[in-house]
Amino acid sequence: MTPIQQFKRQLAAQQLLDPEVTVIVAVSTGVDSMALLTLLEQLPSQQRPQLIVAHVNHHLRAQSQTEAAYLTKYCQQHQLTLKLTDWPVRLHPKTGIEAAARQFRYTFFGQLITATQAAAVLTAHHANDQAETYLMKLARGGDLAQLVGIQAARPFYTGQLVRPLLTWSKGQLREYAQAQGVTWYEDATNADVELTRNRLRHRVVPELTQLNPAFLAHVASYEQQLQQLLMAQTEMIRGLLPTVTTQKKQLTVDAWQQLPSSWQLPVLQAWLTQGTDTQFSQLKLGPVAHWLQNSQLPTGRLPLNHDWQLTKATGLVAIQPLKKRVKKLRPVEKNMVDLNQWQKITATQVVGVFEQAALPTSQPFPLTDDDWPLQWRPWQANDLVQLKGGGHQKVRRILIDQKVPVAQRALVQVLVNAHDTVLWVVGHKFSYRQPTTATRTVFLALKHTELKGAHLKR
Numbered sequence: 001m002t003p004i005q006q007f008k009r010q011l012a013a014q015q016l017l018d019p020e021v022t023v024i025v026a027v028s029t030g031v032d033s034m035a036l037l038t039l040l041e042q043l044p045s046q047q048r049p050q051l052i053v054a055h056v057n058h059h060l061r062a063q064s065q066t067e068a069a070y071l072t073k074y075c076q077q078h079q080l081t082l083k084l085t086d087w088p089v090r091l092h093p094k095t096g097i098e099a100a101a102r103q104f105r106y107t108f109f110g111q112l113i114t115a116t117q118a119a120a121v122l123t124a125h126h127a128n129d130q131a132e133t134y135l136m137k138l139a140r141g142g143d144l145a146q147l148v149g150i151q152a153a154r155p156f157y158t159g160q161l162v163r164p165l166l167t168w169s170k171g172q173l174r175e176y177a178q179a180q181g182v183t184w185y186e187d188a189t190n191a192d193v194e195l196t197r198n199r200l201r202h203r204v205v206p207e208l209t210q211l212n213p214a215f216l217a218h219v220a221s222y223e224q225q226l227q228q229l230l231m232a233q234t235e236m237i238r239g240l241l242p243t244v245t246t247q248k249k250q251l252t253v254d255a256w257q258q259l260p261s262s263w264q265l266p267v268l269q270a271w272l273t274q275g276t277d278t279q280f281s282q283l284k285l286g287p288v289a290h291w292l293q294n295s296q297l298p299t300g301r302l303p304l305n306h307d308w309q310l311t312k313a314t315g316l317v318a319i320q321p322l323k324k325r326v327k328k329l330r331p332v333e334k335n336m337v338d339l340n341q342w343q344k345i346t347a348t349q350v351v352g353v354f355e356q357a358a359l360p361t362s363q364p365f366p367l368t369d370d371d372w373p374l375q376w377r378p379w380q381a382n383d384l385v386q387l388k389g390g391g392h393q394k395v396r397r398i399l400i401d402q403k404v405p406v407a408q409r410a411l412v413q414v415l416v417n418a419h420d421t422v423l424w425v426v427g428h429k430f431s432y433r434q435p436t437t438a439t440r441t442v443f444l445a446l447k448h449t450e451l452k453g454a455h456l457k458r
């Protein structure tokens with residue numbers, strides 16, 4: 001299969017080879033994403049999805065302006081819609097700038113996909129990126145599941161995040177771009193990317209490729225095998241869990257002990273993760289398994305972390321909150337919405353309900369008089385959003401699906417109407433509303449103030 005056929009296959013697998021579908025192409029003006037854009041533009045018209053080009057001008061170096069100007073002109077000439085945003089210097093943190101830039105980028109992509117209802121955001125991650133990620137994780141260590149590299153597709157806000165070039169090497173992308181006469185900008189920051197990645201990029205990957213020219217293809221193959229293995233394991237665990245737990249989700253120690261020993265830790269890990277919404281590394285579960293098996297201690301308690309403990313009695317083990325969690329004790333703080341005013345609702349989010357679109361990414365939203373007053377508040381366990389097809393989805397499920405880290409979930413705010421119905425899970429999902437003659441459109445807008453150096457999940 002030629003690289004172009006592989007590229008098409010990746011798109012077809014996500015149902016994106018379709019002119020009825022809109023995709024957002026993340027273009028940095030580097031060779032990888034310019035090649036991606038060109039590949040998409042060259043698809044036959046009966047297969048080519050509608051393209052929206054997204055670019056973040058990070059204002060990290062003088063060249064940023066030139067790149068944004070080049071892309072603006074390119075999109076005009078190629079009749080492509082461009083969504084460009086700035087990351088102003090005043091918002092740059094003093095440390096962790098790469099991670100903060102990445103967070104800003106993905107938040108922007110998330111807002112765009114939500115606002116445009118596009119099916120996917122495409123980025124130009126390639127086989128060399130994959131190999132570097134792999135080697136970094138190998139060096140760092142952890143559970144096998146954490147070795148999973150850059151995923152070809154994963155849920156992202158209201159659509160998918162798709163990387164259709166993971167089978168292409170950097171060299172192939174460069175050759176393709178050259179052959180197509182594409183202009184691109186070398187990323188000057190690539191020279192000083194974080195030390196570990198830099199060493200891998202410039203020393204380790206070339207060495208390994210010299211050792212075996214098929215090295216990158218082998219990494220891609222391992223990645224696929226690992227994904228399949230983990231999927232098989234997940235399915236197996238799904239089948240095993242009900243055989244070792246009661247209806248009240250307690251673990252039956254005897255049944256668990258009768259599992260083949262190689263399944264005990266994975267099943268224990270899945271049970272704990274489900275019961276606490278917290279990831280536990282298998283590497284740290286040895287003592288827990290030992291405590292479960294210890295027949296000298298038929299009853300007792302074992303703290304798992306600050307929030308959770310296990311209690312054991314009559315051969316059954318239950319997961320219990322260690323103390324009443326602050327979240328539950330605190331009365332829910334609500335903030336009244338001030339129409340046409342920006343309001344700071346978290347340390348990093350400024351939001352507003354406007355009569356006119358305050359930002360290009362503002363979301364039009366139909367409201368009736370009955371909805372007022374609107375309020376901002378933290379999300380709660382029973383909050384739901386309305387879906388287009390008529391159903392509902394739990395806010396909790398949305399945050400899990402969007403892989404919002406547990407620690408950040410508590411910070412998520414929602415916009416509610418006078419009846420406490422959720423209209424917007426800020427930064428994550430809008431509730432569906434059909435406009436009618438009784439509704440008036442307002443625009444919901446979100447911008448970020450200060451950014452932390454958190455490393456986003458790939």
Ligand SMILES: Nc1ncnc2c1ncn2[C@@H]1O[C@H](COP(=O)(O)OP(=O)(O)OP(=O)(O)O)[C@@H](O)[C@H]1O
Nearest residue numbers: 026027028032033054055056102122123124125458
């Ligand atoms: N300024 C930008 N504007 C739009 N898209 C971008 C920008 N920077 C990067 N991208 C997109 O992200 C892809 C990966 O870029 P890069 O390798 O620089 O990011 P990374 O931070 O290392 O990766 P990740 O975002 O997965 O952590 C690019 O090929 C491009 O599709």
